[in-house]
Amino acid sequence: MSLSPTKPRPRGTLKAAVLRLVDVVGGVVRASELLGRGKSQVYRYTDDAEPDEITARQVLVLEAAARVPAVTEFLAAEQGFVLLPIASGGEDENLALDYVVIAQTAQGAFAGFARAIADDGQVDQVEAGALIADLDMVIGAALTARRHLKALLREAGR
Secondary structure (H helix, E strand, C coil): CCCCCCCCCCCCCHHHHHHHHHHHHCCHHHHHHHHCCCHHHHHHHHCCCCCCCCCHHHHHHHHHHHCCCHHHHHHHHHCCCCCCCCCCCCCCCCHHHHHHHHHHHHHHHHHHHHHHHHHHCCCCHHHHHHHHHHHHHHHHHHHHHHHHHHHHHHHCCC
16 A cells, blocks of 8 residues: 555545645644554545544544644534634633624624625625625634633523
8 A cells, every 4th residue: 555645535525624634734644643543544544445434532633733623624514514713711801892893893794794795696705705704703702702601600500
């Protein structure tokens, strides 16, 4: 068996997502070191012609090392979901001000979307890119606020 991945990998498959993750982590050699598996085994995880599947635990190890949730993003998309980061961090003295800015960004994003579709019902690629960036920030902030509020309720025993 050749240890160079010369076979084309179909896009949009779990094996393709694993291959992307292996590439991001630094290649097959690095992935095999992180997983404690042989290089041939790691190649099998990326090859649609092979029945071997990577485990969830192994995905966690590689995604943590890569700091890119390539497989998790693929799995979310397969189920019709979008994966967005939730800001971590403790208490921020400017949190209220941050949320004022985020509320203004949300207002601008929704107004921009409404203007974009008002003309012909279409959003062009430039508009879409800017709107997605703004909406991702707003959604991430909303999830952070939700996590904070849920923690307060847990502390209160609810």
